[in-house]
Amino acid sequence: MSEKLISQKPEAWENGFNLIYKPDTAGGSGTSEFLSNFLGLEGIENAGSPGGFIPIARLRTLAEAETLQTRLRKSGVEATIAADEIFNERNPPIRLRAIEFGGGAAKFRSFNGDRIFDISGADVATVIIGSIYQITVESTVNLRRRSGQKTNETESFADEIIMDVYLRGDHTGFRIMMHGFDFSCLGDKKMRIAAANIVLLAGRLSEFAPNAAHVEDYDRCRKLLDEVWGLEETRDSQGLRRTGLGRVEISAASKRSNLVQFTKYSRLQAIFG
Template sequence: MHFDEKDLLAPDGEVTPPRESRGFAVNEMVACETCLRANPPTRVLCLYCATPLAVSAENVDLRRPALRRIEEWEGGYNVVLLPREGAVKPASELTDAAEWLRLDAARLGEMCDAGCPLPLARVATSEEAALIKEKFEGIGLRIVIISDDELAIEADPPKRIRKLEFDQEGLTGWISAGSEAHCIEWYDVTLLVRGRIFKKEFEVEERRVIKPGARKEIAEARALSDDEAVLDLYAAHAASGWRISAENFDYSGLGARKALLARDNFITLVETLRTRAQAAAFDDEYIKVRHLLAAAWPLAEHVESRGLRREHPGKFNTEAVTHVSNEPQFTRYGRLLNQCWRLRRGESGE
């Protein structure tokens, strides 16, 4: 079972159909210098041993990145489109580049107009990322490559802060009651990213059929969903950041401004942080641009088997649950903004 963005969040637009494959003559094939096997001239890496293939005048315009889905646990390279500077690019150039990367042309145009860094693709190797970068810089777009190691989604997850206290100098956060206090000065807060995390579970119970060739019957199916407002806070000297979840937070630090509803308290908390961390950038665009992230960063999905369940004597059903969430996608989005802020800071010499 596979779920797209529209199954969890909102319609994700049209999908560009795959290009038709074509055959190549023997003299067009590229020999790998390591294993000596022949490869199609469209490949960047050897199909058999993953060695980078030689580039020649004959195949330089034929090479294409292998745009397979990279799993969350795999290390990859994110090719990021930066906000444009200067005139709008001709539609024909954007259309050709979109077709080359198997993107919808209208979607690429929307990404160019978004005004924030967005991932064009997530690929398995630095060679493929460099190829995409070269292609899109060739039509005047600003591109940067950020590796998964730099985003550190798995290696350094967000600290889930449950409580905050403020003073004139900065803020102090706790992961849980009695845990170690984490402190950040106000001038060190560089970025606040607000969004929503959606989670959905699809439970399917199938009736086992002993008869050969018979298909399993669905005995019962259930769908559970949940969503929650979140705020990620990034500081100048920490890459992972803090995460505040609206429904799982102690708002006592708001004092007299604390209301009855978590929704109202979350809004007050965000306003307070924005007011006090005056040098920090604030991004509230995730909900608007999430459909533009799906091609490079699809929703996280995994299937959990719950084994056999006895329906009645002598009859058993199999149970499985499919978990779908945009949490890794939102985390990547915030980390991407933070990395781009760090790059700008480095370029300006701050």
């Protein structure tokens, strides 16, 4: 058994280098077991589908990435190096508010402004669908108490299905979200539940662009992606508040979301597909 890799992961804000693996390049449960043991990854045996791409490591420097790439190759595993910057995840795909199908073509209407993109089925290269979520924890601390004890903490969870569409030769892409999108293009198949409509729209796009790659395994990959790319975490202090009887409280909210992670995964499929 190969010695387990020990490497310090770069911070989320640092420009790192990723090892990208295509599950069907080596194949077999033996490869998954090797990667799980060597890289310390959980859930890799369920991640990705033949023909898709997944990140299996993120390192601080190109030299570290090249060293790992060589070690993997000696074990029969081929991986490609990709710098963080190619994903450009801070500039998400163009959000759409409507799609109009007709005459073998489609019009993509932007959510902000009145931009219209005329698209043919042959233009569409990749369609990715998955679930995004946000966990929000709001806490209040009584500053008058010696221990700074939390007086209240609430947690909320929100999720929705999201779909990205990429054209050939363009890695910017278009984004469709459940809320704020007009599903009238589904005609009499349109349902009252937005989650059902976005799945139906994915099927409609499959008919419109039969030669495009349709990637639907993001949700299955999330455990692995959480280990390699992690979630985006933010914290917002809401300041001091006096509540009477000399009590002073400070409130804060922390949020964890996989939206940026989904964008990176989405762009990965578009760039490498």
